[in-house]
Amino acid sequence: MSGKINIRTLTQEELIEYFLSIGDKKFRAKQVWEWIWKKHARSFEAMTNLSKELRDKLAENFLLPALSFNHTQYSNDGTVKTRFKTADGHLVEGVLIPVDERQTACVSSQVGCSLSCTFCATGFMERKRNLHYDEIYDEVAMLNEIAQKTYGKKLSNVVFMGMGEPLLNYKNVLKAIERITAPDGLGMGSRRITVSTSGISKMIRQLGDDGVKFNLALSLHAANDKKRSELMPINETNNIKSLIEALNYFYDKTKNDITFEYILFKNENDSLQDADDLIKIYRQVPVHLINIIEYNPIDKAGYQKPDKEATQKFMDYLAAHRVNVRLRVSRGKDIDAACGQLANKDLEGSLVK
Numbered sequence: 640m641s642g643k644i645n646i647r648t649l650t651q652e653e654l655i656e657y658f659l660s661i662g663d664k665k666f667r668a669k670q671v672w673e674w675i676w677k678k679h680a681r682s683f684e685a686m687t688n689l690s691k692e693l694r695d696k697l698a699e700n701f702l703l704p705a706l707s708f709n710h711t712q713y714s715n716d717g718t719v720k721t722r723f724k725t726a727d728g729h730l731v732e733g734v735l736i737p738v739d740e741r742q743t744a745c746v747s748s749q750v751g752c753s754l755s756c757t758f759c760a761t762g763f764m765e766r767k768r769n770l771h772y773d774e775i776y777d778e779v780a781m782l783n784e785i786a787q788k789t790y791g792k793k794l795s796n797v798v799f800m801g802m803g804e805p806l807l808n809y810k811n812v813l814k815a816i817e818r819i820t821a822p823d824g825l826g827m828g829s830r831r832i833t834v835s836t837s838g839i840s841k842m843i844r845q846l847g848d849d850g851v852k853f854n855l856a857l858s859l860h861a862a863n864d865k866k867r868s869e870l871m872p873i874n875e876t877n878n879i880k881s882l883i884e885a886l887n888y889f890y891d892k893t894k895n896d897i898t899f900e901y902i903l904f905k906n907e908n909d910s911l912q913d914a915d916d917l918i919k920i921y922r923q924v925p926v927h928l929i930n931i932i933e934y935n936p937i938d939k940a941g942y943q944k945p946d947k948e949a950t951q952k953f954m955d956y957l958a959a960h961r962v963n964v965r966l967r968v969s970r971g972k973d974i975d976a977a978c979g980q981l982a983n984k985d986l987e988g989s990l991v992k
Contacts, residue, residue: 749803
C-alpha cells in the first residue's frame with residue numbers, strides 16, 4: 640500500500656503548509672488548488688504552469704486518483720452515457736441528458752447498490768464501495784466537458800439519480816456538492832442540484848438539520864406500504880408514514896423543493912385506486928411536483944410498462960385532483976442510459992483488469 644495522501648483531500652491551508660515546508664512559495668498552493676478544482680486537472684503532468692521538477696515532486700509525495708473515461712455511448716435522442724473507471728479499477732456510469740436549454744448530468748454515488756429495488760438494474764449488482772467526494776466531482780466535471788464538446792453548453796443541472804443510494808454515502812455526497820457549488824469549483828447554483836433517495840427517513844431528517852440548499856426527490860413508486868415493500872425492500876424499515884414525517888421535517892428546516900418520483904408498472908401501481916392513494920400522500924407533504932416516469936424494462940425483472948392510454952388516464956386523474964404532475968419521458972433507452980437501466984451491462988461492475 641502506498642503511504643501517499645490523495646492531494647484533493649488537503650485544504651488550501653494544508654497545501655500552503657506543504658509548499659512552505661519544501662521551501663517553495665505560498666502562491667503555489669493557489670495554483671495547484673486551481674488546477675485540481677477549477678481547471679479539473681486529472682494528473683500532475685497536466686499542471687503545465689508548474690515546473691517539471693515540481694510536478695515530479697508532487698507525484699512523488701501525493702496521489703491524484705481521478706476518474707478516467709472508460710467507454711462513451713451516444714443515443715439517437717442526444718443522450719450521452721459514459722462509463723468511468725476509478726483509480727482502483729471499479730466502474731460507474733453517468734449520463735448527460737440534453738433537453739431544450741438544459742444540460743443535465745445524472746451521476747452515481749456508489750459503485751453498485753445495496754438496496755435491491757426489484758425494478759432497477761443497479762439493484763441487482765453488489766455494492767462494491769462508496770464513491771469518494773472527489774470522484775463524484777470528477778463525474779460532474781467530466782460530463783460538463785462532454786456537454787461543452789458535444790453541445791457547446793455547460794451543465795445547467797445535476798441530479799443524483801445514477802447508481803447507488805446517495806444518503807447511504809451522506810458525507811461524500813454533501814462534500815461533493817460543496818465543491819460543485821463552490822466559486823473555486825464548478826460554481827453551480829445549489830437550486831440546480833437534486834438528490835434523489837429511495838427513502839431513508841433518518842438521513843432525510845439529517846439533511847434538514849444540516850440546512851442543505853439543494854432539492855430533494857423521493858423515489859416513491861407505490862403509495863401503500865404493501866406494494867412499496869414489494870418493489871423496494873427499504874420500505875420495510877422506512878415506511879411511508881415515517882417518510883412523510885421526515886419530508887415535512889426537511890421542508891420545515893429548508894423550504895427546498897420536494898419532488899415525488901413515481902414509475903408506472905402495468906397492473907402493479909397504475910390503477911385509479913393507486914392514484915387515490917398517491918393523492919392522499921401528496922396532500923400530506925409540501926410536494927412541488929410528481930414526476931410520472933416511464934418504466935424501462937430490464938432483463939432481470941418481470942415488470943411491464945403500461946400503454947399510453949393507461950398512463951394518460953392515471954395522469955389525467957391526478958391533474959383533475961389538482962396535483963402538479965408531469966410525465967418524464969425516458970431518454971437514452973437505446974443505450975441502457977434511462978432511469979433504472981445503469982448496470983455496467985457488459986461488465987456487471989467487475990474490476991477492470
